[in-house]
Amino acid sequence: MTDRTHFGYQDVAREAKAGLVRDVFDNVAGRYDLMNDLMSAGVHRRWKDAALDWLAPQPHQHLLDVAGGTGDIAFRFLERGGGAVTVCDINEKMLAEGRRRANDQLLGDKAKWLVGDAERLPIPDRSVDVYSIAFGLRNVTNIELALAEAFRVLKIGGRFLCLEFSHVENAALAKVYEQFSFSVLPALGARVTGDREAYQYLVESIRRFPNQQDLADKLQAQGFENITVRNLSAGIAAMHSGWRL
Numbered sequence: 001m002t003d004r005t006h007f008g009y010q011d012v013a014r015e016a017k018a019g020l021v022r023d024v025f026d027n028v029a030g031r032y033d034l035m036n037d038l039m040s041a042g043v044h045r046r047w048k049d050a051a052l053d054w055l056a057p058q059p060h061q062h063l064l065d066v067a068g069g070t071g072d073i074a075f076r077f078l079e080r081g082g083g084a085v086t087v088c089d090i091n092e093k094m095l096a097e098g099r100r101r102a103n104d105q106l107l108g109d110k111a112k113w114l115v116g117d118a119e120r121l122p123i124p125d126r127s128v129d130v131y132s133i134a135f136g137l138r139n140v141t142n143i144e145l146a147l148a149e150a151f152r153v154l155k156i157g158g159r160f161l162c163l164e165f166s167h168v169e170n171a172a173l174a175k176v177y178e179q180f181s182f183s184v185l186p187a188l189g190a191r192v193t194g195d196r197e198a199y200q201y202l203v204e205s206i207r208r209f210p211n212q213q214d215l216a217d218k219l220q221a222q223g224f225e226n227i228t229v230r231n232l233s234a235g236i237a238a239m240h241s242g243w244r245l
């Protein structure tokens with residue numbers, strides 16, 4: 001493994017990436033939810049609903065939502081009858097926003113908020129029923145390590161679900177999407193959060209992320225079984241499901 005990695009299109013020291021990613025979300029935490037709605041015209045809500053439709057939460061299940069940020073997946077899991085959630089994120093400010101929303105929604109102690117790195121989860125082996133990661137895997141320094149951790153913490157019979165930006169398979173649509181993301185999103189980010197670079201990083205990191213098949217192969221390499229992929233909005237995003245059997 002080299003001591004360099006990518007941060008969007010920049011080449012950076014491997015040990016610097018987590019800090020750079022933390023800075024991105026420190027800067028935008030207060031306006032993160034608003035920006036998601038503006039950037040996607042609310043479509044990210046439909047994608048998250050689709051992820052929960054697929055997960056079909058059960059009252060006996062404990063979800064670990066990694067890179068859970070302000071809690072969108074966690075809240076949906078509980079609203080749909082899931083038992084309990086632990087939201088784990090490397091960024092305290094994102095979790096603080098989530099905790100504030102949880103108080104607003106009177107969820108009480110069904111949701112726990114934990115600072116931790118997806119590559120070194122502060123969670124015991126084989127202890128959770130469901131592991132989810134939404135728009136988070138793209139940000140970790142070592143995807144393989146994060147997937148190995150997901151496998152480690154899942155109980156036998158447990159389910160993994162990743163929701164992430166992916167690759168548009170139709171060439172004409174891909175071109176339009178490319179133009180939209182590189183011209184509109186950083187400008188919108190600059191206006192709403194005052195941080196153009198954070199949203200430049202977002203679009204670059206999407207382009208660098210493995211495509212649907214490559215991510216499925218990485219899951220298989222970590223031992224996941226019954227891997228299934230579902231595209232959302234023509235592949236702008238995709239969901240990967242796998243099981244620890």
Ligand SMILES: C[S@@+](CC[C@H](N)C(=O)[O-])C[C@H]1O[C@@H](n2cnc3c(N)ncnc32)[C@H](O)[C@@H]1O
Pocket residue numbers: 018021022025066067068069070071072073088089090091094116117118119133134135136139140141
């Ligand atoms: C785009 S946000 C997604 C938040 C939430 N899952 C959602 O869908 O709205 C990405 C989150 O990943 C977190 N993150 C980045 N690198 C991480 C890591 N190595 N371990 C845990 N969380 C990380 C960031 O702090 C941020 O909250």
